Amino acid sequence: MGRFIVRRLLHAVATLFMITIVTFGVAKATPGGPFGFDDPAVQAHLPIEQRQRYIEMYGLDKPIPVQYWNWLSSALQGDLGYSYSFKNETINHIIARTFPVTAKLGVIASAIGLTLGTLIGVTAALKRGSLFDAAATAWTVVFHTMPVFVLAVFLVIIFVVELRWFPITGWGTWKHAVLPVVTLLLGPLSSTIRFARAKVLDVLGSDYIRTAKAKGLPRTLITRRHVLKNTLIPIVTLAGPTIAGMLTGSIFVETMFNVPGMSKSFVGAAGSRDYPLIMASTVIYGSLIILMNLLVDVTYGLLDPRIRYD
Secondary structure (H helix, E strand, O other): OHHHHHHHHHHHHHHHHHHHHHHHHHHHHOOOOHHHOOOHHHHHHOOHHHHHHHHHHOOOOOOHHHHHHHHHHHHHOOOOOEOOOOOOOEHHHHHHHHHHHHHHHHHHHHHHHHHHHHHHHHHHHHOOOOHHHHHHHHHHHHHHHOOHHHHHHHHHHHHHHHOOOOOOOOOOOHHHHHHHHHHHHHHHHHHHHHHHHHHHHHHHOOHHHHHHHHOOOOHHHHHHHHHHHHHHHHHHHHHHHHHHHHHOOOHHHHHHOOOOOHHHHHHHHHHOOOHHHHHHHHHHHHHHHHHHHHHHHHHHHHHOOOOOOO
16 A cells, blocks of 8 residues: 555646646736736836836746746745735735635535435435435435525525524634535535435345345344445545535635635635736645545545555
């Protein structure tokens, strides 16, 4: 397993390197520029000497390959530079300020969504054809297909406008976190229910389950030792990208509920051509996805000893 992990980490470094090249190239090729210099209103009120000073200060007058190399050299030393849109604030400070909020939102949503989804899916499969199974199936159909922006508006109308239980925007108390977390987790919760239910039904129809039943083993023992263990692998497969997506946050959720997270900063960076913040956000998002995929692959071997990494 050690060689496998080292091999995957080397691939991860190469993948991140390619991601940075593509991101930097696309950002530079996109029309417009930082500081609003392409806006005629800004050009009319800002002297050309001052504009030129900003360009030279941030190294924007250098060739694009040189700009990329300067950014990469600093990033490898842990210095992600200064933000163009957040004046006098380093990218490191912005990440330290915003990422914990996004991570907290993602961890809570992931823990609830995956745990509750697995329990509901397994229970629905074990009680196939019951009212509970029908309700779980209807839930997955409704919330798996519902766009997140429709769900967010729906929750705001009910719990903010009509019932007035929660504030619509802000961050700081548990009430501020309820609606963003619920909006973020309902889609993955529905996917987890669907995956868990389908896998349990598949396992229940296996020969070794019928053999265990023929031997007279208690149903609870069969469920615990055979059904649940074989159900976990597809759930882990789903959990990897789900957790990565939640940890990196939902751009719409953070914008809709005015959560001061990293995704909201990334939206502002993309709009204002804040190249250092765009690059930092991309590297963090890519690293999380690669890390979660690696953890999923390692977990396969722990759940099923038959899986080999050679």
